[in-house]
Amino acid sequence: MYGITETTVFVTYKEIHDIDIELNISNIGTTIPTLSGYVLDQNQQLVPIGIIGELYVGGLGVGRGYLNKEELTRQKFIENPFAKGERLYRSGDLVRILANGDMQYEGRIDEQVKIRGFRIELGEIESVILSLPKVKEVALLVKEDALQQKSIFAYVITRSSVTVAYFRNALSSILPEYMIPSSFIELKTMPLTVNGKIDKKALYSLGTNITDTGVEYAAPTNEIEEKLVLIWQKILEKQEIGIKDNFFHLGGDSIKSIQIASRLIQEGYSINIQDIMKYPTIETLSKCVVKHTVSVNQDQIEQEINLSPIQSWFFENNTSQYSHFNQSIILKSNAPVSEEAVRAALQMIVRHHDALRIVFKKSDEGWMQENKGDESHYFFESKTINNEEYDAYCDEFQSTINLEKGPLFKAALLRKDESDYLLFACHHLVVDGVSWRIILEDFSTLYNQYLNNIELKLPLKTNSYAEWVDDLLQFSNSSVIEKQENYWLDIKSKGDFAQKLPLDKETKISRFEDTEVCSVQLNANMTDLLITKCNTVYNTSIDDVLITALSFALNDVFNITKTTLNLEGHGREPIHNNIDITRTVGWFTTLYPTYIALKHPENNINQLIEVKETLHRIPNKGVGFGILKYVLKSIKMDSPQITYNYLGTFGNEINDQKGENNFEYSNQYKGQIVSPNMIRHSLLDVSGLIANGKLTIDIGYDKNQFFEETIEKLITSYKKHLEKLVLDLSSNQEKELTPVDLTYNKLSMEQLKKLQESLFNNN
Incomplete structure (x- = not known):
């Protein structure tokens, strides 16, 4: 029998026979004699035999309603549209009438969805x-x-x-x-x-981090493939990765390729980062893996070091307030923090990563940096703090780094509101986004080793920041850099045609104290599409997609179709194969201009291809520009008005070996990481970062130059175009080459299409 409390329990009855058991369907029979049943659609009209509808029950057993719940009674007990004066009860159960008059139960209406x-x-x-x-x-x-x-x-x-x-x-x-x-x-x-x-x-709560690439799973066939599978699953945070799955379709990017190369070295093998980008499946990539035989000096570095191009940029553009220019991260612990474990981990990290012991010296000839040998060259304190003290403490914590005396790396254990927080700060001159991933991963490893009474141990050191700077200076004298000069001179001449951003207000000097930030966030599913599905069609990168959407937004709000952007890259591009910086801490960032024209305002796909063709032709991801401008000083060019920086994904660096989070990234106030009096160098600072599975886009601006509503319009337009582009790309299953993908890449898109049509017709 089938029954409902609101209709005095029993509604239908059915005598069960062997055939009913064999059919394995939920046949609930017909209504008992004192009740009636109606199967209705969403408009309360009778449905034909075989069509699913909601069961409404009438007759003598129907209750009067719910006690003291008038609204619910009105919703569930209604007038019978087929018999005046009677009432029906809406069961919420879905049924269909069979040919013999019986009813088959199909589930609850709250399990019926509209897709x-x-x-x-x-x-x-x-x-x-x-x-x-x-x-x-x-x-x-x-x-x-x-x-x-x-x-x-x-x-x-x-x-x-x-x-x-x-x-x-x-x-x-x-x-x-x-x-x-x-x-x-x-x-x-x-x-x-x-x-x-x-x-x-x-x-x-189980998540959805499955491998859904549309490629049939293929298991690893040898030891190298097995190691690569395990490393990919850890870095890309995916399960069941097969050797035919595509690195980029799984959310891989250039920063993750660095992490993969680093993990592989820990397993006794090495690979060129370019090969990860060139051979995006484990099946093809495994053939490029070789035994790691390069020997790197494991001693502490103690020496003077020349400035890198990005460090030269910093001192050239900041004549004062240079000690207060930090990067900072705050973590919230999921359990009480061991102060002893933190101290032990920090001391090991500073001993291992030479750049964290750097200080800077100014002379008549300019700035130099010196690597100290003191392994205690860091600051740490533990403090219980209340909400009233917190902001002021963080501001002081960030502002008291001394560039010439050091230390440049600081940490604090803050106990607040019955929670423990770890606040890290480091002067940007010796750290970057990739460096933080390395530091946090090492901290998580060492912290857990200490708690589990395991000997504190880190992977072998890679080449030092000092060695990389020397290698970069040698590279500046190569014919490769000489050949790149014409490219950058061409970008400079195109920049003369770029349109200027129209300001809402004029100000003589723009300082960081006047900076406001407007943010927008993509949800987790949209972010997942961005990093997995949408770049497969045209072999694009996340930067291609983000900058394309930005070009549309600039046109919507400022009526700008020609602009130059100052692009930031991680800068760890391979120069010589004998230099390994996959686990090296330092400021490697590249900063270089590119010219973006909105040539296809009515077609986001064609504009994406235009942007891709521009970005993928930049030589060495911009490394040469910094050398030409700050080392050789052969190019002089004003900085673009807009800076763009995609920082990649942060997340699994703070997991333990079991993949569990001891700490999580927190949005707690970190203090002013840059001196309020420091001069801003861009009108707009556009940045993107993926954390906790969601992309956040920030646009920094001077409140004395732009109204808040102007930037809100810009970031709203940015999100709209970005989401549309991601969905348009994700719904397209066909793959298409563009000219820059070819060995001979001097064709235009129109020429390539004509060539493809010609080959198709001939075949």
């Missing part, structure tokens, strides 16, 4: 998935995707190993495309409630 305009029964999809021979159990969830639209996620327990391709191929012959789940997550056990039902709330 892309189609009303879908999750129970129906579950039944189909369960019919697949390799599936043992399944549960479906509906989550919002990139634009708050609903997508279906299938959590499955299988009888044998399967791939996403298996599910898609099997289901496509049974279900329409809109009913096929967008993601399949394989579980070993299904979470259950105390009542033995599937705990769907618990499923939400």
Whole structure:
């Protein structure tokens, strides 16, 4: 019998026969004589036989309503549209009438969802998935995707190993495309409630970090492939990566390639970073892996060092306030922090990473840097602090670094509001975004070693910052740099045609104390599309997509179609194969101009190709520009008005060996990381960063130059164009080459298309 409390328990009855058991359907029979049943659609109209609808119950057993719940009573107990004076109860149960008049139960209406305009029964999809021979159990969830639209996620327990391709191929012959789940997550056990039902709330916390590349899984076939799989899974935070999966489709980028090369060295092998970008599958990349035989001096560096191009830029543009220009990170601990473990970890880190012991000296000839040998050359203190003291403490913490005396690396353990925080600060002259990943990973490793009474140990040192600077200065005398000069002179001449940003207000001097930041964030699903799906079609990078969207936003708000951007890169581009800086701390950043023209304002895909063609032709990712301007001094060029910097993904550096977080990134105030009196060098500072699975875009500006509403319009337009571009690219499955992808890359896009058409017609 089938029953509902609101209709005095029993509603239908059914005599069960062997055939009913064999059919394995939920046949609930027909209504008992004192009740009536109606199967209605969403407009409360009767549905035909075989069509799913909601069961409404009428008759003598229908209750009067809910006690003291008038609104709920009005929703659930309605007038019978087919019998005047009677009332119906809306059961919320979905059924269909069979040919013999019986009703078949199909699930609850709250399990009915609307996907892309189609009303879908999750129970129906579950039944189909369960019919697949390799599936043992399944549960479906509906989550919002990139634009708050609903997508279906299938959590499955299988009888044998399967791939996403298996599910898609099997289901496509049974279900329409809109009913096929967008993601399949394989579980070993299904979470259950105390009542033995599937705990769907618990499923939400399991995440969706599966490998969904559309490529059938291929297992590693040798030791090197096995090591690469494990390293990729750690760095890319994915499960079940196969040797045919594409590095870029899994969210890889140039910064992650550095991390992969570093991890591989720890396993006794080495690889060129260019090879990771050139051969994006483990199957092809593994052939480039060789035994690591390069010997690097493990002693502490104590010597004077010339300035790198980016350090020269800093001193050239800052004649005062130079001691207060930091990068900073604050972590929140998930458990009480051991002060002794922190001290032990910090001392080991400063001993290991030579650049953290650098100080700077000024003479009549200019600035030099000196690597000290003192392993205690850092600052650390532990402090219990209240909310009233906190901001002032952080401001002082950031402002008291002395560039000439040191130390330039600081940390503080702050106990506040019954939580423990670790505040790190370091002068930007000796650290960058990649360096922080290295420092935080090492800190997590050492901290856990101390807590577990394991000998404190880090991987072998890579080449020092001092060795890299010397190598860069030697490279400045090469024919490669000489050949690049014409490229940068061409960029300079194009920059003469760039349009100036129109200011809302004029100010003589722009200082950091007048800086405001406007931010916007993409949700997790949109971010995942950005780093995995959307760059496969045209072989683009995240920078290509972000800068394309920015070019549209600048046109929307400022009516600018020609602009120069000051691009920041990680700067760890390979110069000589015998220099390994994959685990070296220092400021390696490149800063170089590029000219972006909005040639296709009505077509975001064509504009993306235009931007890609521009960015992918920049020689050595801009390394040569810094050498030409600050070492050889053969190019003089004003800095562009807009600076752009994509910092990549932060996240798993603070996981322990089991992948669990001892610490998490916090948005707590860190203090003023740059002197309020320091001069700003750009009108707009555009930056992007992925943390906790979400992309955040910041636009910094001077409040005395731009109204807040102007920048809000800009960042809103930026997000709109970015989301549209990501979705347009992610929905396209066909891959297409552009001229820069070819060995002979001097064709235009139009010439390439004509060539492709000609080859197609001839074939």
